[in-house]
Amino acid sequence: AGDKIEVYEFLEALGLLDNEVLPVNMDDDDNNESDIDEED
Known part of the structure; x- marks a missing residue:
């Protein structure tokens, strides 16, 4: 057991x-691009 x-637990982790990781990375890129666009 x-x-x-x-x-x-290993598989769940x-x-x-x-x-x-996947959504965070995509979000990061979107956020960075959005921030740069807005600041521009």
């Missing part, structure tokens, strides 16, 4: 990281 829980 311990192993299963560890694997589950990877999934969360992947889901968080």
